Amino acid sequence: MAGVGRNMVAPLLVLNLIMYVIVIGFASWNLNHFINGLTNRPGVGGNGATFYFLVFAILAGVVGAASKLAGVHHVRTWRGDSLATSASSSLVAWAITALAFGLACKEIHIGGYRGWRLRVLEAFVIILAFTQLLYVLALHSGLFGNQFGDHAGGGGYPAEHGGYGAGDHHNKGMGTGGVARV
Secondary structure, eight states: OTOOHHHHHHHHHHHHHHHHHHHHHHHHHHHHHTTOTTTSSSSOOOOOHHHHHHHHHHHHOOOOHHHHHHHHHHHOOOOOOHHHHHHHHHHHHHHHHHHHHHHHHHHHHOOOBBBBHHHHHHHHHHHHHHHHHHHHHHHHOOOOOOSSOOOSSSSSSGGOOTTTTTOOOGGGTOOOOOOOOO
8 A cells, every 4th residue: 555646545535525515514504403493394303412413523524624625735745744734634534533423323323213414414424434544544655655755855845945944045044954965
């Protein structure tokens, strides 16, 4: 899995972004109607775990969509420093999605009437728990591969940068020159 590149990460990124946006939509609609006390309306329903599931589902959706923005930046630049931010934010998003996944399983286990929108939200969260895990594994395999290693530019930067701070007009005269090579 060390050869994971943009061809595998980018489709998972797009798929997860679309699914997180859908989760935000369904979770916000269900949470709004649940708070308004409209649980008898067709499409909402629920049981004792519904409120907690909805809160974690909307949280997972927002954090997941935000982590995909870091992922878009990483796929666009494809450098080691962007890999670190993308991998860490996607790991946090997966952890919150895993919590929502557990609450979705609990809600299904308790049973009772759950409207179609709530069941769709449960299905999306369950699927996202696995696709986000695949995305996290793909990104973290890049951490252990050599495609972002210490190349001629130093620190994973392209060769034209010449290392950290070299040629950077913001750091002029601050002693942040390129990495000395022997």
